[in-house]
Amino acid sequence: MKVLVVDDEAPARERLVSLLESLSQYEVCGTAANGVQAVRLAQETQPDIVLMDIRMPGMDGLEAARHISQMDTPPAVIFVTAYEEHAIEAFETHAVGYLLKPVRGERLKAALEAAGRPNKAQMGALGGSVGQSSRSHICARVRGNLELIPVEDIHFFQADQKYVTVRHTGGEVLIEEPLKSLEEEFADSFLRIHRNALVAKHSFGGMEKNAQGCFEVVLKGTGERLEVSRRHVAEVRKFLKSL
Template sequence: MPLPPPPYESATVIRTLLVDDEPPALDELAYLLSAIENVEIVGTASSGGKAVAMIREMEPDLVFLDIQMPGKSGFEVLADIVQMACPPFVVFSTAYDQYAIRAFEENAVDYLLKPVSLDRLRKTVERICRLLGGSRGEQAKNREDAFHLRTLLAVAGIGPEIARFSVECDGRNVLLNPRDVLFFQSTDKRVHAHTEGGDFACPSDLSLEKIEERLQSFFFFRANRSQLVNLAFVRSYAPWFNGKYVATLSDSKGTDITISKARVRAFRAAIEL
């Protein structure tokens, strides 16, 4: 039976790559997408390794990416393409991975639960069309705000190159896991790592900017000039004054972190769906 026509038209042509290790799933997704006029399928891949190569070569606008595949998983594909100058939008698909769905609901541009319905697929494409609209600068900003790839990798447990870092405590060097740090704070002389168990001085040659760069694959956000906060510990937030926000952490003290006015939009994009 033929599929119904799409309910809208768009001048935006979305160059799309489909990735799934199951041929029937690829065929079904391609069939459903054929009912959406502004989607152009530029290729399909049945493995993560092939997907990475095709993404780098073809530079598609959108990738529908299965999570669980032999060899490279969808997460590992994402880790490989995150450093691209203009990575594609990624829509994840999964049959049963409930923990991943919860992560997607907070951090990815979208996810699809198999079996995929045509109505759900159209909503996804409509969203991508909106994100692809506008100038190149607007598109780049939309990509940055929409997915936060490094954040998703951190939530998914895909570790960065650095697993622990050294801080000073009672004349000794102590190794901390970045995930245990509530926030970093820069003073006139040093940067301190604040944890539930205490505050620790970072090496004197580490500025807040360097720490932010080295921990970019973790769930950290530059809240203001002097603080780098771990978004995994944000319990709540609210508007404050002069356009600022205040974020309250889930530590025993209920620490408040000020989000500067200039960073509010990026903060909301990072913390919300």
């Protein structure tokens, strides 16, 4: 079985690799130092199991596991953690494997043998149970592969029937997430301007009336315009005054 090892600390990665090399039925297919690398390597190497550190800079292990769970055939995820007992109980509740640092050989072997494939509902429940903050990246499926878009590069989300267009610095992708849940998750950095649109606060360039007398937000840098519904005009005006 192929195992991907993810930890931001080189000594921890090396220890796990060394322990795995002593187990003949497991093969290390790659190592990653952060969550973004983990998602990309998981797609490239198609591991059966991922040993995932939780606390890593940038994208942490919980977010990386959520993205990995969207693969067509997601691997089992075993968290490697120094979390206190109440967090460990949360992992147990949602049937996601875990190993407590420092990892011992016999515990690693047992966890590998017991690893199951967490489904998306379990991953979502796990994220909520340990107070996960908003994601650092949005994950979209593009031509069969998962593409990660940094939230800081996103200009706006715009809903159209069952899909949401994510316009970002490098182009745009489609995702299937409710606009309402995106609004709740990214309330600190995005503002609703219409029932179908959320705009990144850093992308606001101003608000103007068009020839038809309707208000539009002008995006900074691109000059692109998005309609502001009447019910959101006051809130947008208040936000722009605060800049």
